[in-house]
Amino acid sequence: MKATEITEGIYRLGINLESDQLFEGMWPMPDGISINSYVIKGEKTAIIDLTEDVDDKPVQFERELASIALQARDVDYLIINHMEPDHTSWLPAFYAKNPDLQIYISEKGAAVLKAFCGIDRNVHIVTTGDTLDLGKGKILTFYEAPNLHWPETMFTFEQSSGILFTCDAFGSYGAITDAVFDDQLSSEQHDFFMREALRYYSNIIGGLSMFVSKAIELVQDLEIKMVAPSHGIVWRENPGEIIEAYARFARYMTGPAEPEVTILWSSMYGNTQKVVNAMVKGVRSEGLPVHLHRVPHDHVSFILASAWKSAGLILGMPTYEYRMFPPMAWALDMFGRKKVWNKKVLRFGSFGWSGGAQRELDTLTEKMKWTFVEPVEWQGRPDDAILARAEAQAVALARQIKGDFAG
Numbered sequence: 001m002k003a004t005e006i007t008e009g010i011y012r013l014g015i016n017l018e019s020d021q022l023f024e025g026m027w028p029m030p031d032g033i034s035i036n037s038y039v040i041k042g043e044k045t046a047i048i049d050l051t052e053d054v055d056d057k058p059v060q061f062e063r064e065l066a067s068i069a070l071q072a073r074d075v076d077y078l079i080i081n082h083m084e085p086d087h088t089s090w091l092p093a094f095y096a097k098n099p100d101l102q103i104y105i106s107e108k109g110a111a112v113l114k115a116f117c118g119i120d121r122n123v124h125i126v127t128t129g130d131t132l133d134l135g136k137g138k139i140l141t142f143y144e145a146p147n148l149h150w151p152e153t154m155f156t157f158e159q160s161s162g163i164l165f166t167c168d169a170f171g172s173y174g175a176i177t178d179a180v181f182d183d184q185l186s187s188e189q190h191d192f193f194m195r196e197a198l199r200y201y202s203n204i205i206g207g208l209s210m211f212v213s214k215a216i217e218l219v220q221d222l223e224i225k226m227v228a229p230s231h232g233i234v235w236r237e238n239p240g241e242i243i244e245a246y247a248r249f250a251r252y253m254t255g256p257a258e259p260e261v262t263i264l265w266s267s268m269y270g271n272t273q274k275v276v277n278a279m280v281k282g283v284r285s286e287g288l289p290v291h292l293h294r295v296p297h298d299h300v301s302f303i304l305a306s307a308w309k310s311a312g313l314i315l316g317m318p319t320y321e322y323r324m325f326p327p328m329a330w331a332l333d334m335f336g337r338k339k340v341w342n343k344k345v346l347r348f349g350s351f352g353w354s355g356g357a358q359r360e361l362d363t364l365t366e367k368m369k370w371t372f373v374e375p376v377e378w379q380g381r382p383d384d385a386i387l388a389r390a391e392a393q394a395v396a397l398a399r400q401i402k403g404d405f406a407g
């Protein structure tokens, strides 16, 4: 792929990680993910964020540089918005080709740069409001945006073009093939990137949502004409759309989220499974959408995305040796780590000789600000009375959720 000129003198370079890899070693990417870098040519040349040293990606990256008549040694400045290795693991090799490279980074980033790349020479620490003039009217301004997604992260704004370079923030899963900009997407592709932005957010950024709102406030007075993240598409036609989406995703943590219910359920011998349909029926009878996931069959990456967006959760799990069914415990532990907070929740499940799942669930979720509807529990097989009670409790949950949106 060649570099794409996104406006006069500013280029996007990008590689795609493949769909058979796991992002951060744990998140599935059925449609890959792009890692974007940006070149800004003034009298001096800067690169914002680099790329990952995996497979032949550096070779691809150098080809893209060559497509705009650049080699590593031609680059004057590297701006590091974020030090995570998907954006920097190729830096030591790049630096070896260009030892005069001047690096601009936040103070916390400088420490991480030394730890990960062993580089502490030609490092310039910047804070919010600092600028770097590249000449020919290209001026970069830096904004510290901590915890998006590591403590050292920052945004870079190019004044003449109004482009905000945000690295992980406003990013999404999904490889970039032909379309680079939001206005080049079909409606299906647009829906895909919005859906994958939510999944990426819930997997990577969600637990840091309190910092998203602060970062958006920090740049709210800028005249932003494009949002250029280092994962996903460049938002040229409607940069406000992805900023507003991220603001909305952040609000989901404080609740209520959308008037929808995610049902995640697990079953050992089918007795808990027999009640799933009653739960679905109860929620749907109140007109709320349902997202169904079976644990451990569905990856928690996708379950997180549904749960993040849903005001209500229904958790189906049998009791297993006096505690929660282990695969469900694992999924809910991830909910805790990623701060799936402020939900209305109903649990159901069968037990063999003793309950205990609810007790462990209460302990696991005590800091997550969940409000529980009385659970539906039974020994062995569910009978008609249990099915009726399950549907009634699902209706009760749905009505509570609707109550939060009334008026």
Ligand code: FEO
Pocket (backbone or CB within 6 Å): 082, 084, 086, 087, 148, 149, 150, 167, 168, 230, 231
């Ligand atoms: Fe794309 Fe937090 O790295």
